[in-house]
Amino acid sequence: MSALPLTGGCQCGAVRYSIADAGENAFLCHCRMCQKAMGNLFSAMIYVPPEAITWTRGQPATFRSSGSGQRGFCAACGTPLCYIGDHGHRTxxxxxxxxxERHKPKTQDGLQGRMPWFAELTSVPEEGETGGGPDVDWVVAIRRSNRQHPDHDTETWPPEEKP
Known part of the structure; x- marks a missing residue:
């Protein structure tokens, strides 16, 4: 179990949250709805009691993805943040x-949508960390202009632009 409270937020820093108690219930969902909501092959989520979430900066925008719930995301940068079920279900x-890295998934569901080659991903060749090779100038330029919020709470965001 990780240290409490847990904190997180979107890529641009407009929405931040704190979670008082999340437990050890992380999971992957491979259903097609989660794939579309995340723009990815699966959704990696953790169940959270609704009363445990405090939005500390901003609020997520929502999209009603089904008759059972909504998807929460940052309206400024689009980061997927949560699922809000109509019957108290929160992730x-x-x-x-x-x-x-502290929340290893314990289960997988939505298996009907799982990619048939998912189990083979560990055999896909690795090309190392971002930052080397022929694209080094591109990576340096991105690092210098990075506007991504750091992985911790900040008093204000974004920082003041330097002249």
């Missing part, structure tokens, strides 16, 4: 947590 995206 937070693991990738939006400040320390996603």
């Amino acid at each position: 937070i995206t693991i990738g939006s947590l400040d320390h996603p």
Whole structure:
């Protein structure tokens, strides 16, 4: 179990949250609706009691993705943040947590949508970390102009632009 409270937020920093108690219930969902909502092959989420979430900066915008619930996201940068079920069901995206590495998924569901080659991903060749090779100038330029919010709470965001 990770140290409490858990914190996280969107890429641009417009929406931040704190979670008083998340438990150990992280999971992957492979259903087609989660794939579309995340723009990815699956959704990595953690169940959270509704009363445990405090939005500390901004609020997520929502899209009613089904008759059962809504998807929460940052209206400024589009980061997927949560699923808000109509019957008290809440999940937070693991990738939006400040320390996603602390929340290893325990289960998988929505298996009808899982890519048939999902189990083979560990055999896909690795090309190393971003930052080397022929694209080094591109990576340096991105680092210099990075506007991504850091993985911790800040007093204000964005920082003041330097002249």
